[in-house]
Amino acid sequence: MVVDQSPRLDLVFHALAHPARRAIIRQLSGGERNLSELASPLRMTFPAATKHVRVLEGAKLVRRRVVGRQHLCRLRAAPLKEAMLWTEQFRRNWEARFDALDALLEEMKTEEMKPAEQPRTRRR
Amino acid sequence: MVVDQSPRLDLVFHALAHPARRAIIRQLSGGERNLSELASPLRMTFPAATKHVRVLEGAKLVRRRVVGRQHLCRLRAAPLKEAMLWTEQFRRNWEARFDALDALLEEMKTEEMKPAEQPRTRRR
DNA sequence: ACATCATACAACCATATGGTATACTAAACC
DNA sequence: GGTTTAGTATACCATATGGTTGTATGATGT
Numbered sequence: 001m002v003v004d005q006s007p008r009l010d011l012v013f014h015a016l017a018h019p020a021r022r023a024i025i026r027q028l029s030g031g032e033r034n035l036s037e038l039a040s041p042l043r044m045t046f047p048a049a050t051k052h053v054r055v056l057e058g059a060k061l062v063r064r065r066v067v068g069r070q071h072l073c074r075l076r077a078a079p080l081k082e083a084m085l086w087t088e089q090f091r092r093n094w095e096a097r098f099d100a101l102d103a104l105l106e107e108m109k110t111e112e113m114k115p116a117e118q119p120r121t122r123r124r
Numbered sequence: 125m126v127v128d129q130s131p132r133l134d135l136v137f138h139a140l141a142h143p144a145r146r147a148i149i150r151q152l153s154g155g156e157r158n159l160s161e162l163a164s165p166l167r168m169t170f171p172a173a174t175k176h177v178r179v180l181e182g183a184k185l186v187r188r189r190v191v192g193r194q195h196l197c198r199l200r201a202a203p204l205k206e207a208m209l210w211t212e213q214f215r216r217n218w219e220a221r222f223d224a225l226d227a228l229l230e231e232m233k234t235e236e237m238k239p240a241e242q243p244r245t246r247r248r
Numbered sequence: 249a250c251a252t253c254a255t256a257c258a259a260c261c262a263t264a265t266g267g268t269a270t271a272c273t274a275a276a277c278c
Numbered sequence: 279g280g281t282t283t284a285g286t287a288t289a290c291c292a293t294a295t296g297g298t299t300g301t302a303t304g305a306t307g308t
Contacts, residue, residue, distance in 0.1 A: 010141055017137035018296085019130065022210070029214050036254065048297055050255075055295095069254045069305040077217035086146070087208045090153050093201035142266085160284065172267055174285075179265095193275040193284045 008060075009086060012079045015059035020044065021052045025061065028075035035071050132184075133210055136203045139183035144168065145176045149185065152199035159195050 015021055020042050027033055027041070039049035053073060056062040060079050064071050139145055144166050151157055151165070163173035177197060180186040187200050 006143065006146075009146070010143060013137050013141035016207075016211075017134055017141055019134060020296095022130075022133070025214065029217055034254080044296085045298065046255080047257085047299090051296075066255095071255070075214070075217050077214045080211050080214050081218045083140075084208055084211045087140075087204050087211070090149065090199070090201045090204050093153055093199050094205045144266095158284080168266085169268065170285080171269090171287090175266075190285095195285065 008079065009083060011059040012061065012083045015055050015061055016083070018052065018055075020049070021056055024049075024052060024056060024073075025075060028062065028073060029077075032072050032074045035073065038073060132203065133207060135183040136185065136207045139179050139185055140207070142176065142179075144173070145180055148173075148176060148180060148197075149199060152186065152197060153201075156196045156198045159197065162197060 016025075023042060024038050027038055035050055035053060036046075038053060039046050042049050042052075053062060053064075057064060061076055062073050063076050064073050066072075140149075147166060148162050151162055159174055159177060160170075162177060163170050166173050166176075177186060177188075181188060184200055184203050186197050188195050188197050190196075
């Protein structure tokens with residue numbers, strides 16, 4: 001498992017990487033919306049906005065149901081949970097209180113694995 | 125604040141959207157690595173790999189320091205925390221036990237704010 | 249029946265992305 | 279001093295992305 005080959009995460013993170021799509025998600029967190037409602041606050045044409053919705057659908061973040069001439073979209077946040085779980089793996093890397101311990105363990109490991117590498121001092 | 129205009133999040137989520145870059149982050153979570161170490165497990169040429177490292181640097185997820193001819197990279201996970209906090213906003217949308225309450229609150233809100241909108245029944 | 253509304257679809261465009269190959273620079277090693 | 283070694287820089291390529299305009303379709307309201 002050298003390269004974390006997870007096309008699902010690719011799609012989800014890519015979907016989140018655009019402000020318009022995050023704005024859509026935000027709107028949908030307030031409940032179901034049709035495409036016009038989703039598009040109107042975005043400073044772009046309607047087709048552009050619906051393309052963003054399609055990207056979100058591709059990532060399984062949005063589900064659409066057609067009612068008459070309206071396409072109602074609803075947030076499916078489960079993939080966000082997956083994304084958050086992936087991110088969560090690295091929590092210890094941003095928790096400051098672990099920094100010193102991390103540094104120590106790291107130096108002990110590098111010393112026994114790669115004796116050539118001298119222990120380094122940490123800044124911050 | 126219609127469109128969540130946060131270029132930082134753009135960069136972070138985009139950085140996470142590629143398996144090679146997630147693999148690099150994973151490696152760096154085990155401590156400092158030089159570019160060759162980062163590149164070797166990725167099935168691509170060295171220049172391609174260093175481009176990915178640059179993307180991570182652009183998102184402030186990786187910091188590089190030069191020691192002799194080696195470029196040592198270290199994970200800066202703080203931006204991951206930001207990303208996780210953004211995602212966290214929508215936790216209630218994927219927590220099943222809140223679904224019924226969410227639906228109720230949503231219907232109450234839409235009834236008082238937009239009287240034209242008829243309360244919709246929720247599936248699932 | 250007709251106009252309007254909500255949306256789709258296609259063509260097109262500029263730029264970004266992800267990759268390659270090749271040539272270059274500078275430190276480390278013998 | 280010459281050869282690895284580690285990494286950069288440039289040019290190039292195919293495809294993806296994010297946007298536009300214009301046209302079509304089908305449901306709704308009068």
